[in-house]
Amino acid sequence: MYGxxxxxxxxxxxxxxxxxxxxxxxxxxRSKIIAYDKDENKRNKLSQEYKIExxxxxxxxxxxxxxxxxxxxxxxxxxxxKEIEPxxxxxxxxxxxxxxxxxxxxxxxxxPAVGLIRIMTNTPALVGAAATVIAHNENIKxxxxxxxxxxxxxxxxxxELEERHLxxxxxxxxxxxxxxxxxxxxLADGGVKMGLPRATALKLAAQTLLGxxxxxxxxxxxxxxxKDMVTTxxxxxxxxxxxxxxxxxxxxxxxxxEAATLKSKSLNSAKINNNQ
Ligand SMILES: NC(=O)c1ccc[n+]([C@@H]2O[C@H](COP(=O)([O-])OP(=O)(O)OC[C@H]3O[C@@H](n4cnc5c(N)ncnc54)[C@H](OP(=O)(O)O)[C@@H]3O)[C@@H](O)[C@H]2O)c1
Numbered sequence: 533m534y535g536x537x538x539x540x541x542x543x544x545x546x547x548x549x550x551x552x553x554x555x556x557x558x559x560x561x562r563s564k565i566i567a568y569d570k571d572e573n574k575r576n577k578l579s580q581e582y583k584i585e586x587x588x589x590x591x592x593x594x595x596x597x598x599x600x601x602x603x604x605x606x607x608x609x610x611x612x613x614k615e616i617e618p619x620x621x622x623x624x625x626x627x628x629x630x631x632x633x634x635x636x637x638x639x640x641x642x643x644p645a646v647g648l649i650r651i652m653t654n655t656p657a658l659v660g661a662a663a664t665v666i667a668h669n670e671n672i673k674x675x676x677x678x679x680x681x682x683x684x685x686x687x688x689x690x691x692e693l694e695e696r697h698l699x700x701x702x703x704x705x706x707x708x709x710x711x712x713x714x715x716x717x718x719l720a721d722g723g724v725k726m727g728l729p730r731a732t733a734l735k736l737a738a739q740t741l742l743g744x745x746x747x748x749x750x751x752x753x754x755x756x757x758x759k760d761m762v763t764t765x766x767x768x769x770x771x772x773x774x775x776x777x778x779x780x781x782x783x784x785x786x787x788x789x790e791a792a793t794l795k796s797k798s799l800n801s802a803k804i805n806n807n808q
Contacts, residue, residue, distance in 0.1 A: 533623065535789070537564040538683070539597025541590055541612055543578050546629060547603035549658045550687055555582050559686040568593045595618040599627060599679065606630040613641035620646055625676050627651060627683075631702055632800045635669050635695060647671040649680050652701045653687065655709050662688030663705040667695040699800065703793030711788055714743055 537560055540547050552569065554560050566588040569575050579586045587593035594600055594616040604612055609630045620626065628638060635648050642648070649672060653664040664684040668677060677692075684690045691703065716737045723733030748755055756805040763769045 534596055534598040536566045536585075537599060537679075538566075539587070539593040539600045540565065540567040541593060541600065541602050541616075542569055543567050543574055544605075544654065545655075546579060546657060547601070548574070550601070550603070550683070551578065551582055551584070553657075553660055553686040554683065555584070557686045559682060563585060566593055566597060591619055594624075597624070599625045599676075599683075601627045601629070601683075603629050606633050609633050609638075610641065610690045613638060614733045617641050622646055622671070625649060625672065625680070627680055628647060629726075631706060632699075632796055645671060646674055647673070649677075650695060650698060651680075651684060652698050652706050653684065654705050655666065657687040660687055663708075664690045664692055665689060665698065665701045665705070666692050668692075669695075699796040700789075700793045702796040703789045705793045706796075711785070712741065714734065714758070724776035 538554075540551060542550060545626050547567070547569070553566070561584065564582050566585045566587050567575075567578065568590050569578075575586045578584070583619050587596070590612055600616065600620075602609060602612055609628065616626075620641070620642060622645050626638065626642060627649040628652045631652065633650075635650065638648055648669040651664060652668045653662045653675075654664050657664070662684070664687070666681060666684065667678075668680075681690050681692070717807065718733070718742070719737035720730065720733040723736060728736070744758070747753075748758060759773075763773065
């Protein structure tokens, strides 16, 4: 009944990154993907670059797509949902990557019998290294969940959680790249202070982060044990750790995640109140 497996509404930063990875990894054949973006320049550029079909409108895309990925900013999602609502059937699945837009909110526009998926991903998706969390409503069937996990596996790692965890996910991995960039920049500044060339210091700091994360993920060893592996008695590392602990780095990072989670919750309840 539907000629396209996936329709992508909004091909901005995240939508186009996803599109590029889906095609380069051959996750979905390009002939089975359709997109729409309100920005004509993006439509022209990306249809040429990725050789995929662009629809004439969101409604046109919704008519032919089995899975509809809504990748617009939260401020315009209502407009998009209103446009596609008359066309959507229970055979289709709507996937939203909009931060903080709940299933309840989507169901103000979309029939509650339709399968819905919410995604919280992060900017490392641009290089295929995202941390993505997927939550679904009760209408989603196993094969539909597997299909959507496959889409986001193309841009990194995927874990499944209940919707109630998504604010905390926003506070940890959604906003997380910004915390990490500050840490990388500060480590590089430390290197520069001690006489290293700026560009080298930045590379060393970033690779140290990347390598440490890879070591943890690939060995599954607890971070405390990995830290102890670097910490020679009476050595340089324990001396630095004493400084970090004195500056309460752990409490500060915990508070950062807590604050971002609470902010995400408050933005969502403000949105609900505004829409009542
Ligand atoms: N960027 C991140 O770090 C990040 C991380 C996690 C989740 N997200 C979520 O991902 C979503 C997309 O973010 P983004 O950074 O990719 O945004 P973006 O770069 O602004 O991309 C959105 C695209 O949708 C287009 N658009 C706007 N209104 C439309 C409509 N009515 N129909 C079709 N297309 C429309 C925009 O065109 P114009 O530019 O002309 O408006 C733009 O090309 C957001 O909901 C955000 O919460 C983003």
